Amino acid sequence: MTRAGIDIVSDGAPDDLGKVNEAFVDLGIWERLSETIKWSRLYGGALAVLLIDGQDVGTPLRFDTIKRGQFKGLLVLDRWMVTPELAEEVKELGPDLGRPAFYTVTANAPAYRGKKIHYSRVIRLDGVELPYWQRISENGWGISVLERLYDRMVAFDSTSTGVAQLVYKAHLRTVSVDGLREILAAGGAPEAALIKQFEMIRLMQSNEGLTLIDAKDTFEAHNYTFSGLSDVLLQFAQQLSGALQIPLVRLFGQSPAGLNATGESDIRNYYDGIAAQQKSKLRGGVSKILDLAWRSSIGGNPPSSYSFVFNSLWLMSDTEKATIAVGVTGAVAQAYEAGIVDRETAMRELRQSADVTGVWTNITDEEIQAADDDPPxxxxxxxxxxxxxxxxxxxxxxxxxxxxxxxxxxxxxxxx
Structure with a gap:
């Protein structure tokens, strides 16, 4: 969800957008968001606290009060580091309606110990969401993603251990000793003689596989074949993959089976699911951070067109990039020759396509500004x-x- 980052869409100055991107890198925004997502999936919930220098975390966040240099990044707190104030709920209409209005930081947290944090100053992420009454039993949080697949994990682990033990005991050797029961019952010298016999067998066994035994004894070797074990393991692995919603090709690094199977469709479906989670769980938080980053890096209100899109997780090949670059360049050139856009706009469109194609990255701001001064x-x-x-x-x-x-x-x- 955080690997590829975002592409900021705005008609603002390129230098300003560059400063916002630098703020994301300098403040480690993506690392902290990734950490928040991990703890929320593991424990059922986590918070990313917006660090605003000079402001009380117990008061509502007002974006118009953010000055340059005030935004200092994120503090990650998992659900066991905070206690939701269930008696004080959000009453304002919106996505936070009914959620706790404050979170009290416990003593084991790395910062803000004992302080109450207003809900507007946190980005809250839950694990597996629950119905209302079950959510109440979890102190308002969700549950770990491991809880709904725990039995599948135990089954897969038990199967793997069982198969390993079977393979370890696949080659068994037995010796039939004449009058063994009487020898053990008598004990003493007969039993000591039996033990000495097997010590001699181990001593005299050779690399050629020869075994020294009495003529009345019988030596047998038992070999087993385990057909169908791979299918059993695969079935349990598929159940685990389905519960995690991660394809086998990624979860186990397993090569796809079948003719002409590349695993591309599985990965694409997986990335589509990640994109859906980005929109439903992460977009609101990133929008809030993007607004704070502009006010702290540039100052003032962000432009009205200030927005973003999540970059695609699917990495295109050089051939695919070249094909798209040719198509975009041709379309822009055609629009320019038809008089639909001027040369400045055409150059901006070409440079903006560089994020996808890798072509036209060397068009500078000076060249674009010079194109604006062209005669008619x-x-x-x-x-x-x-x-x-x-x-x-x-x-x-x-x-x-x-x-x-x-x-x-x-x-x-x-x-x-």
Missing amino acids: EPSEGGDVRELPDLAAIVADLGADGGSGRGEISLDPGSEG
């Missing part, structure tokens, strides 16, 4: 010649001592 394109009717300064010509004619009257040709084909 000539019309299709022929060359446009610059007209002389008529007022100056008339003034010169009047100063010539004459009547101040003269003839001026405005014919484009005339040299006059």
